[in-house]
Amino acid sequence: MSSEFETRLERRVRDWAESSDREFDAHALTRAAVDAGAAQYGGSFGFRRLRSAGRPHLASAWLLLLIGLLLTLAVGIFVVGALLRDSDRPLARNGLIAYSVGSVFSNPNGPIHLMNPDGSDDRIVGFGTCPRFTSDGTKLIYRSGSDPTEYVQGVLTVASADGSEARQLDDKSTFAGVLSPDGTKVAELVLVSDEQPAREIQLRDVGVDPPPGTLGEVLVPARPDGDHSYQSLTWSPDGRSIAFAVMKQVDRGDTTSESRVEVNVVDVASGQVTTVSKRPGAYSMPLSWSPDSSEIAYLGLADGAAPPVLPPTGQAPSEIGERIFTVGADGSGDRQRSERSEQYVGLAWSPDGNSIAFEYFEPPQLTFGVLEIQDDSLRTRATSTQVRLQGWSPDSSTLLLSGIEPAAVMLLPANLASDPETITTSDERLDCVSWQAVPR
Amino acid sequence: MAPGAERLVVLAAAGDEEAFEQIVRHHHRDLTRIAFVVTGDPDIADQAAAATWVIAWKRLRSLREPERLKPWLCSIAANEARQLVRSQRRRRVVEIAVVNDERRTAPDPATRIGDVDLANAMARLSVDDRSLVALRYICGLNSTELAQVTGLTASGVRGRLAKILDRLRKELGDE
Numbered sequence A: 001m002s003s004e005f006e007t008r009l010e011r012r013v014r015d016w017a018e019s020s021d022r023e024f025d026a027h028a029l030t031r032a033a034v035d036a037g038a039a040q041y042g043g044s045f046g047f048r049r050l051r052s053a054g055r056p057h058l059a060s061a062w063l064l065l066l067i068g069l070l071l072t073l074a075v076g077i078f079v080v081g082a083l084l085r086d087s088d089r090p091l092a093r094n095g096l097i098a099y100s101v102g103s104v105f106s107n108p109n110g111p112i113h114l115m116n117p118d119g120s121d122d123r124i125v126g127f128g129t130c131p132r133f134t135s136d137g138t139k140l141i142y143r144s145g146s147d148p149t150e151y152v153q154g155v156l157t158v159a160s161a162d163g164s165e166a167r168q169l170d171d172k173s174t175f176a177g178v179l180s181p182d183g184t185k186v187a188e189l190v191l192v193s194d195e196q197p198a199r200e201i202q203l204r205d206v207g208v209d210p211p212p213g214t215l216g217e218v219l220v221p222a223r224p225d226g227d228h229s230y231q232s233l234t235w236s237p238d239g240r241s242i243a244f245a246v247m248k249q250v251d252r253g254d255t256t257s258e259s260r261v262e263v264n265v266v267d268v269a270s271g272q273v274t275t276v277s278k279r280p281g282a283y284s285m286p287l288s289w290s291p292d293s294s295e296i297a298y299l300g301l302a303d304g305a306a307p308p309v310l311p312p313t314g315q316a317p318s319e320i321g322e323r324i325f326t327v328g329a330d331g332s333g334d335r336q337r338s339e340r341s342e343q344y345v346g347l348a349w350s351p352d353g354n355s356i357a358f359e360y361f362e363p364p365q366l367t368f369g370v371l372e373i374q375d376d377s378l379r380t381r382a383t384s385t386q387v388r389l390q391g392w393s394p395d396s397s398t399l400l401l402s403g404i405e406p407a408a409v410m411l412l413p414a415n416l417a418s419d420p421e422t423i424t425t426s427d428e429r430l431d432c433v434s435w436q437a438v439p440r
Numbered sequence B: 001m002a003p004g005a006e007r008l009v010v011l012a013a014a015g016d017e018e019a020f021e022q023i024v025r026h027h028h029r030d031l032t033r034i035a036f037v038v039t040g041d042p043d044i045a046d047q048a049a050a051a052t053w054v055i056a057w058k059r060l061r062s063l064r065e066p067e068r069l070k071p072w073l074c075s076i077a078a079n080e081a082r083q084l085v086r087s088q089r090r091r092r093v094v095e096i097a098v099v100n101d102e103r104r105t106a107p108d109p110a111t112r113i114g115d116v117d118l119a120n121a122m123a124r125l126s127v128d129d130r131s132l133v134a135l136r137y138i139c140g141l142n143s144t145e146l147a148q149v150t151g152l153t154a155s156g157v158r159g160r161l162a163k164i165l166d167r168l169r170k171e172l173g174d175e
Helices: A002-018 A026-044 A058-086 B005-013 B017-039 B042-062 B066-087 B093-099 B109-123 B127-137 B143-150 B154-171
Strands: A097-101 A110-115 A123-133 A139-144 A153-160 A167-174 A185-191 A199-205 A217-220 A229-235 A241-251 A257-267 A273-277 A295-300 A323-328 A344-349 A355-362 A365-372 A378-382 A386-392 A398-405 A408-413 A421-425 A430-435
Touching: A002 B017, A002 B109, A002 B127, A002 B154, A026 B017, A026 B042, A097 A123, A097 A139, A110 A139, A110 A421, A123 A153, A185 A229, A199 A229, A217 A257, A229 B066, A257 A295, A273 A295, A273 A323, A295 A344, A323 A355, A344 A386, A355 A386, A365 A386, A365 A398, A386 A430, A398 A430, A398 B017, A408 A430, B005 B017, B005 B042, B005 B066, B017 B042, B017 B066, B017 B127, B042 B066, B066 B127, B066 B143, B109 B154, B127 B143, B127 B154, B143 B154
Parallel strands: A123 A430
Antiparallel strands: A097 A110, A097 A430, A110 A123, A123 A139, A139 A153, A153 A167, A185 A199, A199 A217, A229 A241, A241 A257, A257 A273, A295 A323, A344 A355, A355 A365, A365 A378, A386 A398, A398 A408, A408 A421
16 A cells, blocks of 8 residues: 555656746756856966965075076076986877777767878778777777667677778677776676676677577676676786776764775686775775786775765765785785875776886876886876876877867877877867787 | 767866857756755755866866766765755755746646656655755766666665656656
8 A cells, every 4th residue: 555655646746847848958057067166176277376475585596596597597497407418208109099089978979080190091991989909909899879878789880990891790798898908798787686786707708699688697696695886897808807996885883984995806617706806995996907918007095094985865964085006916916006186087007018107187187197017116297288197109109098178199108297289189189098919 | 978078077077168168158057957956946956066067177087987977077066965955954855846937948838747646756855865866867867887886786776766757656656
């Protein structure tokens, strides 16, 4: 009886709420939110207005000015010399760069472009989104479909690296699936039921029909407690393992909860799962494998730090800075790599294994950095526009970036000694930029 | 939440305005409906939903589990609506609901009468109870998720909802 009334009530409440619907302008709402955020953070940009500290004696001021000029000159000569030496390293120009025009969310059937790394010979080779080269550099793979924000299936196209001989291999592909480095398998997170947020990891061969009602075979089942989430599926470069994060919020008995994070590795052939880190962390989205598939870079809190405590949903938790760590794929050799505590959002291990590129959020934009594995030294460079890290050149000399505003493909020397070089621009957004590993 | 949409959250959290706009486009309608159920006033509901996006833009990165975006946004909207109601108790909710009839789209007089009855019944609930109703029936949160939002236990939420249902059944004459 009560459930019947509840069903009727739910319908009435929904109808009543829908009767208040009005047209809205999503762009204007976004601008208002961004502008409000910029106003909050505005103090950290541009010139700071310094308070006057009184009027110094004129002679002392001139003397200080002279000393300052001499010191500036000496430092300038040293810095320019160092920069000239560093900038001797040219930007990489080998292989091809692929990109799609239009956001993956707003236009999943935009043109797929190929060009040389100096921006020359830019041409359209197909239509879809998120082009990617296979790890051996011989094939180009992209998806197309209708609505990537929904759980829909689309078409997976595999072509030669120059875009020719395109074949539609698969019409079961979803936009959330993660392709293996050789493009033969897809791993995907799939909801177990609508009632629980828990998901399982499914795996299937590209071009092979999955079992009815599924997207593939279950590789990692959902955990029995159901109250966790798997995230950040990341294939190892050798295609034998997948790293993923496990997030869980544990009720602390009051209105708060504790954030628990694990980094796990699953062996694709056997399905065996190894927990390689239980280090407390706040934001485990980016994982990156070393090129020899032996280690994983991830984010976490320093040794001895307690798990973050989260306030009730809807209340804003304070920002928690994290550090960069690396750990062996078998869980051995966990090591803190960065002393800097930042809001990291992206990690990319270089193809030569010597460096890890990272990006971190300094509202309202990102700053880039490179961490040297040999001595854990760091260098960073802020950009004046909205830019995202997309990856490395095959020779590890250059970072591949995509500009959001203005839309552009950019190259940045890995020594960060100069500003990014724009190699192409577009009136529409450019998404999913990929650099071809030159076939050996 | 669709798995593909998680990338939107990550991009938006990293300052990608276009990704954020897609999130706004997808969720704004539900947020205004939640705020309307809490406030009974479409104007205040609009304010609450807009304020939700300001908070979301600043704090999206603190959302630890991107697949829980919707409950997170819903609870922010409900909180904002509650705060606006508390700070703007200038008119009774039932009065506001009737005054703004011209914005409504219900063509059927019986439906309009039903809406007014429901608005009156809702107006007699506390703002916290209206918030619970909105999060349950508009956002679709289950008792575990409601417990995380309200700070109650899951069984406490179920008990509270049962009392609200009982009261609304009597108010609406649906015995």
